[in-house]
Amino acid sequence: MQPLIEKLQSELGGRLSLTLGLAILAALALQLFLMLAGSARRAFYERRHRRLSLDRLRLQIKEAAIRCEEAEQQKLVWNGCRKFKVTRKVRECDDVFAFYLAPHDGKPLPPYKPGQYLTFQLDLPGRDKPLVRCYSLSDSPTRADYYRVTIKKEKAPPDKPDVPPGAASCYFADVVKEGDILNAKAPTGHFYLDMEKKNPVVLIAGGVGITPMLAMANAIAASGSGREVWFFFGVRNRREHIHKEEIEKLVAANDNIRLHVCYSRPSPEEVKDRDYQHEGRVGIELLKEVLPSSNFEYYLCGNGAFMKSITDGLEAWGVPEKDVHFEAFGPATVKKKTPPPTPSETSFLAKLSVTFGKSGKTVRWDPAAANLLEFAQAQGVRIDSGCCAGSCGSCAVAIKSGAVDYAKKPDVEPEAGTCLTCVCKPKGDLVLDA
Ligand SMILES: Cc1cc2nc3c(=O)[nH]c(=O)nc-3n(C[C@H](O)[C@H](O)[C@H](O)COP(=O)(O)OP(=O)(O)OC[C@H]3O[C@@H](n4cnc5c(N)ncnc54)[C@H](O)[C@@H]3O)c2cc1C
The missing domain is CATH 3.10.20.30 (Beta-grasp domain)
Incomplete structure (x- = not known):
């Protein structure tokens, strides 16, 4: 009996030792696994941290480079007036001419923000002081060798036919010629497209109000960002269709720009869907019909009545005031809301x-x-x-x-x-x- 008990005890002891041994082994293996997993996790986070630091550094270098470039470009901005030579004068349509202006000193030009304008000081014969007039830059802002302005000859108002026509615009149209020298201040203005943003925009132009809008559309095309643009342009007919070929080429080369030209008085030889897309004026009803929603940022430039009707329409459509930007070439018909006086x-x-x-x-x-x-x-x-x-x-x-x-x-x-x-x-x- 005794040997049997001893045998059982030794077998039990052996199993217990084996189980204990296995448990210790398992615990060691678990510890090893946890250690390895911990190291792997640490290594992963360290690698990620290093990558993020590297990305941050790259971003800081890029920002510094942009700031340097901006500072360099800022140095190109001039104070007072600079002389420009009219290198080309192109008749765009009835009473509208484009002027290509190269700096007389031959030095590079600073880029401008699309929507900004040049201020000219014109020495008109018979005037004791220079006539100051602003004209929006109408080409892509990235050209370092010339600026372009597009100017419409201003006639006497229909209700005052006896007053003289526009002094500066007539001077540009009738007197200024290629080779002439003009004085202009550096580009300025608060109405411009923020090129840092990528959100879709609606550009709405009436008549010569096309000039800042064309700079904006050109700037988006030149940036290659593919930013969505809905471009509405209202004129009477082909005779007022400023920069027609240029706009059509721009749209043909850029799928992201959708053009809607409205002729309010098309002549019989003008063909819908070839020369223009809609008969009538640009108005809120057309915007509602064409745009997929009201959720856009809007830029407007045109005559007083045009801008008033569109800004009123956009407000009624629920577009927040902060998303509607406009510029008047004359007295303001649309006013930013300010708290009424007490x-x-x-x-x-x-x-x-x-x-x-x-x-x-x-x-x-x-x-x-x-x-x-x-x-x-x-x-x-x-x-x-x-x-x-x-x-x-x-x-x-x-x-x-x-x-x-x-x-x-x-x-x-x-x-x-x-x-x-x-x-x-x-x-x-x-x-x-x-
Ligand atoms: C920021 C900005 C950008 C602009 N961009 C452009 C642009 O890109 N293209 C463009 O073509 N224009 C642009 N303009 C408009 C431009 O600056 C001029 O206002 C426009 O060319 C008319 O100037 P003017 O000297 O020819 O006319 P003005 O001599 O100033 O005359 C203006 C009007 O008054 C009438 N008038 C003259 N004398 C009298 C009188 N005694 N009583 C009553 N009426 C009279 C004239 O017949 C004319 O109709 C812009 C304006 C601004 C503010």
Whole structure:
């Protein structure tokens, strides 16, 4: 019996040792596995961290290179006026000419933001001071050797046929010729397409308002970004179809740009779907019909009535104000919404008097007027103007007494004792030398 018990005990002991041994082995193996897994995970995270650091470094180098390039380009921007030679003058259509301008000093030109304009100082015969006028740059902003502006001859208004036609635009159309030298300030303006963004855009142009839109479409095409563009252009007919061939070529070469040309008065020889896509004006109904949704950023340029009807339509369609950008070539018909004055402010403003000394007029200030320039024009007082945005300085008028308020600081500092009438309002009773 004893040997049997001893045998059983030794067998049991052996199994226990084996189980224990196996358990220890398993624990060791698990520990080894966990160690290896931990190292592999650490190595993976370290590698990822190194890769991210490398990516960050590459990005920082790229940003630094862009900043250097911008700084270099900034150096090309000039102060005051620079001389430009008219290298080509091309008749685009009735009363519209494109002017290709090369810097007279032969040095490279800074790129501009698509939508910006040049400010010309024109020495017109018979004038004691230069006439200042702004013209949008109409070509791709990346050309370093020339700028292009496209100018429409401005006729006398239909209701005032006896007044002289547009001084600067007629000078460009009738007098300026290839080889002439013109003085221009560097490109400027706050109405431009943000080329960093990739979101789809709708460009809407009426007549000569095509110029900044063409720069925008050209810029998108030149960038190769494939950014989605819906391009609407309204004119009466072929005779007003500015840059027709260029726009058609641009669209043919870029699938991302969809063109919709509207002729409001096509002539019998003009063919739909060849010369134009829609009969009628560009309006909100057409936008609703063509666009897949209202969810776009909109850029508009055209005459007052055109812009008013489209901005009103976009607002009614639910497009947020921040997504609608526009530029007026003349007095603004569309105004960015600002908080209305309080009743006490309104009653204070309505009591102010504005005297236009040279014109011999004293009138009550209209609290609804956007600025002194607009107010003066409404009173029949003519003040010269250019950019209507406080950038070119051509609407400066001497203040004989009183003071003015600027909603935002103008780009150019007005000379002491003067105000930039296109961007200011009276602060109290005011006497202007106009
Ligand atoms: C930012 C910006 C960009 C622009 N870009 C372009 C562009 O790309 N292309 C373009 O063609 N234009 C553009 N313009 C418009 C341009 O700057 C000029 O306003 C336009 O050419 C008319 O200038 P003008 O000197 O020819 O006319 P003005 O001499 O200023 O005359 C303007 C109008 O007033 C009338 N007038 C003249 N005398 C009187 C009087 N005594 N009483 C009443 N009316 C009178 C004229 O007959 C004319 O119809 C732009 C304007 C701005 C602000």
